[in-house]
Amino acid sequence: SQTIHQWPATLVQPVGSPLSLECTVEGTSNPNLYWYRQAAGRGLQLLFYSVGIGQISSEVPQNLSASRPQDRQFILSSKKLLLSDSGFYLCAWSVSAVYEQYFGPGTRLTVT
Amino acid sequence: SQQGEEDPQALSIQEGENATMNCSYKTSINNLQWYRQNSGRGLVHLILIRSNEREKHSGRLRVTLDTSKKSSSLLITASRAADTASYFCATPGDSGYSTLTFGKGTMLLVSP
Numbered sequence: 675s676q677t678i679h680q681w682p683a684t685l686v687q688p689v690g691s692p693l694s695l696e697c698t699v700e701g702t703s704n705p706n707l708y709w710y711r712q713a714a715g716r717g718l719q720l721l722f723y724s725v726g727i728g729q730i731s732s733e734v735p736q737n738l739s740a741s742r743p744q745d746r747q748f749i750l751s752s753k754k755l756l757l758s759d760s761g762f763y764l765c766a767w768s769v770s771a772v773y774e775q776y777f778g779p780g781t782r783l784t785v786t
Numbered sequence: 787s788q789q790g791e792e793d794p795q796a797l798s799i800q801e802g803e804n805a806t807m808n809c810s811y812k813t814s815i816n817n818l819q820w821y822r823q824n825s826g827r828g829l830v831h832l833i834l835i836r837s838n839e840r841e842k843h844s845g846r847l848r849v850t851l852d853t854s855k856k857s858s859s860l861l862i863t864a865s866r867a868a869d870t871a872s873y874f875c876a877t878p879g880d881s882g883y884s885t886l887t888f889g890k891g892t893m894l895l896v897s898p
Binding site: 706708715716717720723731733764769772773774775776777778779780782 | 828831884885888891
């Protein structure tokens with residue numbers, strides 16, 4: 675069966691510090707991978723998606739970047755965090771041409 | 787963008803009652819999905835309905851789709867306290883590659 679992991683679960687970082695969130699998927703090959711951010715009481719905003727190693731598409735201009743160094747690993751990064759980067763970050767995967775997405779447990783990021 | 791908007795924003799009912807949530811979207815779609823999110827957790831896929839389907843059932847869930855009105859509804863019958871969660875509809879995103887656009891969700895509270 676397929677599983678998706680995210681870490682850390684929670685993170686408190688000062689403004690201006692770097693960020694690295696990691697997502698890994700097990701039990702499937704060549705998944706589509708997605709990073710979302712969810713602000714308090716709001717819906718999900720798609721940040722990045724990837725259809726293969728090294729292939730990253732950005733949905734919105736922002737202070738964040740993403741990388742996919744391995745088939746089932748997706749990393750969200752920032753060189754300098756802003757207060758507005760606080761939120762709940764969710765990673766998800768899907769099988770190509772299938773619309774259902776499967777989500778990880780999320781990372782709660784607080785920038786202070 | 788094809789963003790779904792859920793209605794109501796919040797719904798409070800007693801155990802055993804039925805809960806109905808609605809979703810409206812803007813442009814033609816080939817499918818629509820519903821997801822559930824427990825507080826502080828990732829989203830869980832509930833059901834996908836295709837544009838050529840009018841109604842779909844899964845256990846206590848019943849989803850309808852009216853493409854002429856660009857709307858969908860999610861009915862949870864005989865609600866339980868464990869159904870307390872936020873419910874989101876999702877439509878295919880503009881970017882393809884199985885991307886999704888989520889609404890802001892309906893927060894359902896089921897009291898014992």
